[in-house]
Structure formats: C-alpha cells, structure tokens
Amino acid sequence: MPRRALLAASLATPAAAQAEWGRATPAEGGFVADLAERLDFGVRSGLLRGLHGVLLAREGRILLERYDDGADEAWGRPLGQVAMGPETLHDLRSVTKSVVGLLYGIALARGQVPPPEAPLYPCFPEFPDLAADPARAGIRVEHALSMTMGLRWDESGPYLDARNSEIAMEQARSRLRYVLEQPVVTPPGQRWIYSGGATELLGGLIARGSGQSLPDYAREVLFGPLGIGRFEWHGREAGEESAASGLRLTLRDLARIGELVRQDGAVEGRQVVPRDWIAAMTRPVIPTGDGLRYGWHWYLGREALGAGSPSPWFGAFGNGGQRLWVLPAAGLTLAIFAGRYNTPDAWTGPTRVWREIVLANLRP
Structure with a gap:
C-alpha cells in the first residue's frame, strides 16, 4: 500500500505552518523508540x-506524520481509492461533534x-x-452538551440504516x-445516551443566535484564527449541514484543533476559545459505560505517565477510526484518520497507536 511519511515539522499557525521538514530523533521528541518504524511495522x-x-x-512540533492511500468516503458517499496526503480533506464524522462543542463556547462568550x-x-x-410537556421541563442546555437529556436515541446500528x-x-x-419529540426514557442528567441529535440542537442554537450557517460561523470564529482555509461541511442541503458528522478537514488542521485545546483555547497569544469554556468542557460530567467519562461534547480519560x-x-472520536487525543501533561496531540466506516472494531487500530506506540514509548 502506498504511503507517505513526513517527520519533524512545525505545527505553528497560521503564518509559520510551512516550516521545512527534517527528521527528529526519538530523544529530541522525548521517546525511547523510533515511532515511525513501530508504526510502519504495525501497518505491514x-x-x-x-x-x-x-x-x-509534542509541544506544537510534529514528530510523526504518515499517510496511507486507501478507499474512502465523503459523508457516506464512496470516493474510491484516494491518495492521502497533507492536503487531503477527510471525514471527521463524529469528531465534528467536539468541534461544535468548541463553537458553542465561542458563541456563549459572544452572547449568541x-x-x-x-x-x-x-x-x-x-x-x-x-415545551408544554411537564416531562421535558427539567431538560437544560447543559444536558444537550453532556448528552444526558434522557431522550430515546439509538445509533448502535450502521449509519446506512434508517x-x-x-x-x-x-x-x-x-x-x-x-x-x-423523542420519548423521555430517563430523568435528565442521570444517564449518558450517545446522541447526534444533541449536537444538532447545539448547532441549531449557534446558527440562529449568530445569524450564520454553521460552516460560515466556524470559518469566522474558529477556522480563520487557526489558519484553516480549506474545509468541507456536508449535509442534506446548503444551510442544513450536519452538526453531528459532516465536517471534513486535513489531518494537520485536525491536529491544530487539538493543539488549541491543549493550550487552553489560545493560539499565538490570541484567546480563540475562552479558557473557562475549555475548563468546563473538559470537566467530567457522566460515565460513558466503557471506562471513559464525558464532558461537554468531549471524551475524557486518564493515563499513567x-x-x-x-x-x-481529552478526546474526540468518530466513526471509522477518526480520532483526536490531547494529553496536556505530556504536551501531546495525536490525530488519526482511518477508513473503517461502520466496522465495529474500527477503534482498535487507533487505540493501539495511542497506547502501544505513543504512550508505551514515551520517555519517563
């Protein structure tokens, strides 16, 4: 399978993003092994x-960057075999939800x-x-942010099935x-129920409060400050883009979003997302049932270093193996794209990269 590996660049944004490429040693990156070799072995x-x-x-400097060509999709539409690279737009799927979580914090600070x-x-x-239904009176915006509204919702089946x-x-x-209008199945705040519908509500509030479409708002308040000039946001029609799963970015731009979170919402001295929102967003609210916890549209976990x-x-996860991990204590951001859409074990490969290649080889 064709691959393209790039090592040791700057992830600065936006002006310094085109730094020269060079190879960093494991010691320079703070790792005890050659991560590129470990990754290559895992793929082969x-x-x-x-x-x-x-x-x-790590600390804003790219230590490892690799691309493998493969069959891909754009919001469920087959694209065939795609040559992957630094400029390739790729589905984020449900990582989109976590981006909407950031946008909500910006909109809140603006009173929108x-x-x-x-x-x-x-x-x-x-x-x-x-709104007149007494059973729904206790549901608050924070319950949509934490996916604890208590409404019936089931995304366990393939995203090809009505x-x-x-x-x-x-x-x-x-x-x-x-x-x-979904039935109330549990009191709000008591149980985590994964729901793209919750994100749709947040996106709707952002759009009506700002008077802009979700893509236009994101371009102005988030992507522009990060130097993200190219993206796609898919949906059933213009103005109805999917807040839950429609965003497409390059891998470097996804990593820039991770870096923004790692740096408490700031980039190059500019506070893009309020610091207090990052703190609130990454505060554990509810267990997800699989050993993780959930904040406001971000997954939360802990690693022993x-x-x-x-x-x-802090993490953002999407169908097919799309992943973004941020570990502030070690200065790490890991972004992964994959093409195993609607595959139950799609999480295993990215998780192995995170745990067995990155964390297992991090120098104490």
Missing part, C-alpha cells in the same frame, strides 16, 4: 488496518447562545406543544423537532 503486519493518516505532535443552565425547550419556541436515530433525523422533515499519578486526556 496487519495489526493496524485501514489507517489513512497519523500525526503526532443560551447558557448551559437555561431550560432547553423554550429555546425552540416554534414547538410550543413540546433505524439508526441519526439517519432517521436526517430523513425527517424537521431535524430539530425529530430530536425534541511514568511513576506519577494518572494524567487527564
């Missing part, structure tokens, strides 16, 4: 299947969206019948109403 052995791109940065403690249903006055709640939402006449106590990491 078949242990790491379907990877399209891997980028590891309701605060987390606000009741949710009055934010959508076009549905007075739903029984999948996200697909049913996309086929509904009103996506917002579809989400809001050396002999010290476990350090927190």
